[in-house]
Amino acid sequence: MKNWLTQHVRALLLTLRRLLTTPLSSLLSILVIGIALSLPAGMYVLLQNVQSLAQQMTGTPQISVFLNMGSSQEDTARIGKKLQQHESIGRIEFVPRERALQQLKKTSGLADVIGGLTQNPLPDAYIVYPKKNDAQTLEKLRDELQKWPKLEHVQLDSAWAHKLEALLDFGRLVVLILAALLGFALIAITFNTIRLQILTRRDEIEVSHLIGATNAFIRRPFLYSGVLQGLLGGATAWLIITVSLHLLNRSLAGLTQLYASSFTLHAPSPGDILTLLLFSAYLGWLGAWLSVGQHLWRVEPGK
Amino acid sequence: MPLMITFNQVCKRYPGGYEALKNVSFEIAAGEMVFLTGHSGAGKSTLLNMIAAIEHPNSGSVFVNGQNIATLKGGALPYLRRNLGLIFQNHKLLFDRSVFDNVVLPLQICGFDQRECTTRARAALDKVGLLAREKANPIALSGGEQQRLCIARAIVNRPSILLADEPTGNLDADYAHDIMDIFKSFHQVGVTLLIATHDEDSLRQYATRTLTLKHGELQ
16 A cells, blocks of 8 residues: 555656656646636636526516406405415515506606506506526416416516526537537647657656566556646636636726626636546546557567 | 576567577576577577567467466566566666666666665665766766666666676676676575676686577577
């Protein structure tokens, strides 16, 4: 066990030393990986922000229930009670037709036109706030309410939420495709750097084989190198995103002030950062592993 | 004495038809010091390479320390080689590291801890008279010193078999003498040695048993 640990610590130190002996080329590959990763990761962070912004703006979605014109007060009260007792409805609000008309006068700027009406064209209505806010529950509730008697119309204010959701789905797909493509790029970059490392260390590999090194011993520093390069690339991507967000937030501050809102872009969560680092380290390992499998046996003596 | 190295009707033919070894059979007991001689291209290097499983026979079998090299699994090969000290004609030293680091490499491969590594590497360097040069780069060493460094790397693991390919090849008589003395001291502590050389002086002075190859055949 101690032996095993010694071997690994030694391989890691060796890798670090090698990384530092070629600082410029190491830095360049790390930077390339970082930039490649920061694209999908940055887009992902922006999407997260748009999503949380959308949730803020829609608030809790609501269903408007319009009663039949001329329904009696008892009917209205009965329906109100029934709604209140419904298991998936949290809270309801009654909007009498008079108040609805007044609101319309105030907000729409059609006071003159409305003033000319001889009678109120608006029905009594309830605004229903469901307990759960996901699209499925809302639609199910709307469909159910539509079947109730004495109701003129049930309207769910989720159409634009749907559109936004579809747009976000599209964005997520773009991020996924970008991540996949640039993930391959990361593997290719690591593959190539490890290939070059193997070629420049030919003599060492050959001698090590001849004096009894196992394949694992020879592979180890190269695999560590791939992991380390991926990990540092991931950290670079994180740095790029953090700095970009900082800059964006500064210019956003001016913009949101004009709109009297206080929207700022949030940094990725620790979980997201960890995922990014693990993902990039894994891809680095994979690239190194493929490269070692492809190139190491050519250096082996007696083959 | 148990047998250390056994060749049993070994043939080696290279692609293109050149026959390097023809029907070679011999045995070397533990603790023997044997010289392998013959003209250039007689197959000396091929024979040594087969013991270290760097090359493989087309027919016949090679046993090292009771193990048949041909049936050795890939994973067992490194452990066989750890028991061999190889001294190469072209030294195969690593010029990107110090003399000390060259010698310490086999110990790191075996997984010794740092202190053990340092002690053993220093002892090996002392044995070949290079302790004062431990921080130098091998490129700064003379031919004789490089050869001795190669020996230090081969023995640092305390192998039971030492294989040397032309260890005195390009050295003048004094240096050659030094190196043969070092080999003799290993022989005295029970190491099995097989030394390929065509240096007449060394053969005359040190040879206890000599195998002679001629056009791939043992005389």
